[in-house]
Amino acid sequence: MRPIRTSYAQDLTLLPTTGSRVRVALVTGVALAIPAFAGEFYLGELAAVFIFAIAGVGMMLLSGYTGLVSLGQAAFLGIGAYTNAVLLARGVPLILSLPSGAMLAGLAGVAIGIPTLRMSGLYLAIATLAFGSIVGTIFQKWEGVTGGFGGFPVVSPTLGPLILDSPRGLYFLSLAMLGLVLLVAANILRSPLGRSLVAIHGSEISAQSMGVNLAVTKTLSFAISAAITGLAGGLFAHYVHFLAPDSFDLVLSIQFVTMIVVGGLGSLSGAIYGAIFIRLLPQGIALLRDDLPLGIGHMPGLEPSLFGLILVLFIIFEPQGVAGRLSKIAHYWSAFPLHRRATFQRQKSYTRSERVR
Amino acid sequence: MSLFAVEDLALHFGGIRAVDGISFDVRDGEVFAIIGPNGAGKTTIFNLISRLYQPTSGRLIFRGQDITRRPPHVVASLGIARTFQNIELFANATLLQNLLIGRHSHVSASILSQILYTPAVRRAEIAHRGRAEEVIAFLGLERHRDRLIADLPYGIRKVVEIGRALCIDPRLLLLDEPSSGLNVEETQEIAAWIDEIRGTLGVTVIMVEHDMSLVSAVSDRVMALNYGRILALGTAAEVQRDPEVVRAYLGG
Numbered sequence: 001m002r003p004i005r006t007s008y009a010q011d012l013t014l015l016p017t018t019g020s021r022v023r024v025a026l027v028t029g030v031a032l033a034i035p036a037f038a039g040e041f042y043l044g045e046l047a048a049v050f051i052f053a054i055a056g057v058g059m060m061l062l063s064g065y066t067g068l069v070s071l072g073q074a075a076f077l078g079i080g081a082y083t084n085a086v087l088l089a090r091g092v093p094l095i096l097s098l099p100s101g102a103m104l105a106g107l108a109g110v111a112i113g114i115p116t117l118r119m120s121g122l123y124l125a126i127a128t129l130a131f132g133s134i135v136g137t138i139f140q141k142w143e144g145v146t147g148g149f150g151g152f153p154v155v156s157p158t159l160g161p162l163i164l165d166s167p168r169g170l171y172f173l174s175l176a177m178l179g180l181v182l183l184v185a186a187n188i189l190r191s192p193l194g195r196s197l198v199a200i201h202g203s204e205i206s207a208q209s210m211g212v213n214l215a216v217t218k219t220l221s222f223a224i225s226a227a228i229t230g231l232a233g234g235l236f237a238h239y240v241h242f243l244a245p246d247s248f249d250l251v252l253s254i255q256f257v258t259m260i261v262v263g264g265l266g267s268l269s270g271a272i273y274g275a276i277f278i279r280l281l282p283q284g285i286a287l288l289r290d291d292l293p294l295g296i297g298h299m300p301g302l303e304p305s306l307f308g309l310i311l312v313l314f315i316i317f318e319p320q321g322v323a324g325r326l327s328k329i330a331h332y333w334s335a336f337p338l339h340r341r342a343t344f345q346r347q348k349s350y351t352r353s354e355r356v357r
Numbered sequence: 358m359s360l361f362a363v364e365d366l367a368l369h370f371g372g373i374r375a376v377d378g379i380s381f382d383v384r385d386g387e388v389f390a391i392i393g394p395n396g397a398g399k400t401t402i403f404n405l406i407s408r409l410y411q412p413t414s415g416r417l418i419f420r421g422q423d424i425t426r427r428p429p430h431v432v433a434s435l436g437i438a439r440t441f442q443n444i445e446l447f448a449n450a451t452l453l454q455n456l457l458i459g460r461h462s463h464v465s466a467s468i469l470s471q472i473l474y475t476p477a478v479r480r481a482e483i484a485h486r487g488r489a490e491e492v493i494a495f496l497g498l499e500r501h502r503d504r505l506i507a508d509l510p511y512g513i514r515k516v517v518e519i520g521r522a523l524c525i526d527p528r529l530l531l532l533d534e535p536s537s538g539l540n541v542e543e544t545q546e547i548a549a550w551i552d553e554i555r556g557t558l559g560v561t562v563i564m565v566e567h568d569m570s571l572v573s574a575v576s577d578r579v580m581a582l583n584y585g586r587i588l589a590l591g592t593a594a595e596v597q598r599d600p601e602v603v604r605a606y607l608g609g
């Protein structure tokens with residue numbers, strides 16, 4: 001049964017039902033318990049899932065909620081990673097270097113947000129793609145700072161009891177950061193700011209007529225998304241230990257797009273499902289590699305092609321992603337046996353031929 | 358007393374004179390209808406008032422203030438709300454969320470306090486929710502509160518759009534063809550609400566409308582337009598009798 005609410009305040013609570021509180025407590029408990037028995041390798045891989053989920057939340061706010069496409073997310077990740085690594089190498093403590101990476105990435109978000117204010121769809125995709133490749137070139141050419149193609153080794157500091165050199169330390173730090181980022185995102189989404197993001201997605205002209213300042217809000221969406229992705233980047237540096245300029249390229253940006261589409265646009269849990277998927281897929285391919293027929297498993301470019309294929313299949317067959325599928329299943333059981341097939345079918349849409357041009 | 362005045366307003370799109378030197382004023386508390394054939398320039402006047410278009414010349418005066426240069430996102434906070442001819446709701450949000458966005462011009466919390474979701478933000482949210490619920494009750498939309506706009510039938514969406522505009526707590530409400538696409542009963546319901554919006558809520562209404570029975574039923578004065586110019590202005594009966602208006606409608 002659907003919970004019956006008794007006050008407005010209840011609707012504003014992050015976890016309004018007992019079920020949702022139990023679920024979050026359970027997931028948190030499991031996440032905290034895992035390091036007690038999992039090996040270092042698995043902890044490292046799980047940390048990567050958390051890091052990608054953070055970046056996924058960042059992209060979800062921009063694309064899933066505000067409806068702005070970005071093919072430049074890898075650049076924000078790279079800015080966060082390089083800033084953190086370079087500052088650490090110069091003796092800045094992690095507690096400053098990590099937020100600095102997020103902040104610099106946020107500023108880069110403003111820098112791409114302002115000139116693209118009037119763009120959407122394909123044009124925005126191209127503009128963000130160009131931005132990504134410019135930033136990638138800077139990573140390559142600014143050798144004095146980034147080490148260019150020679151790469152940049154990441155020194156591993158300690159943060160209180162956590163030694164970031166170890167997958168275990170990174171696991172806990174990434175988990176805490178993911179929790180923080182989810183809280184921030186959930187607060188944004190239940191606030192006026194979150195509603196104005198959704199409004200811009202729905203109709204820019206009526207958002208404006210409701211009092212939403214388009215320029216400020218869209219730029220803010222880019223900045224917040226970029227800062228969160230930059231934070232993920234800082235953590236990512238400690239996962240890879242060594243930064244190479246070409247690890248922050250278009251392939252990674254497309255992975256991020258795949259991640260939020262597969263996970264489910266317009267849902268925070270979708271970012272997590274997507275991150276799990278995107279990190280498991282390469283492992284799955286590695287496991288199956290030798291068993292696939294016709295040597296497919298050893299074809300060059302197998303992974304990116306597979307990501308692209310899955311992206312397309314999801315857009316066509318499951319546009320609500322994993323999160324959407326799960327909520328349909330949950331709805332099916334909560335309404336059982338009264339579920340109707342047509343529950344999720346949309347009414348035929350009205351035309352928009354005479355909009356403001 | 359005049360609440361809103363338009364002085365010699367014009368907007369030319371290249372060679373097209375969509376609005377071609379129009380002046381009128383709207384009294385506080387009246388329902389003012391704008392009629393005219395398709396392409397007469399009615400929606401363009403609304404887009405000028407909403408500041409989505411910049412006039413070629415002329416002025417817009419609201420409560421004695423010149424608002425001709427104000428950016429579109431401040432119009433709501435001045436107390437001017439509108440609906441759109443082809444419904445511009447936020448389709449991926451619920452009805453309630455749509456109404457809450459109507460409260461946006463009353464939001465004062467900083468971005469940081471929203472991210473932290475401070476007690477002040479929570480209190481303000483409860484107040485906004487209370488206002489949205491009043492509008493929901495006023496328009497009888499309780500049953501649909503938590504449904505996505507994309508799942509609602511056309512007739513309900515038109516009402517939701519009026520509700521979203523009312524959440525602004527406007528002094529002036531612009532309705533662009535509120536009855537288009539609705540059946541007779543739904544149109545009568547709209548007429549009753551327009552009466553109440555003016556009577557109970559004390560909101561001044563400018564309405565673009567084709568349905569002359571609705572126009573006659575609710576409006577104090579009617580302005581007929583054609584090719585961006587005023588043909589006639591007066592009571593519904595006077596305007597309907599006007600020879601120029603008759604000719605425009607008969608395709609003269």
Ligand SMILES: Nc1ncnc2c1ncn2[C@@H]1O[C@H](COP(=O)(O)OP(=O)(O)O)[C@@H](O)[C@H]1O
Nearest residue numbers: 357370373375394395396397398399400401402
């Ligand atoms: N953005 C625009 N660009 C060019 N022409 C426009 C634009 N908006 C409206 N027009 C033209 O202005 C005239 C008036 O349009 P409109 O105000 O929508 O008419 P209506 O009275 O049916 O609401 C029409 O000829 C229309 O084609």
Ligand SMILES: [Mg+2]
Nearest residue numbers: 399400401442
């Ligand atoms: Mg029109």
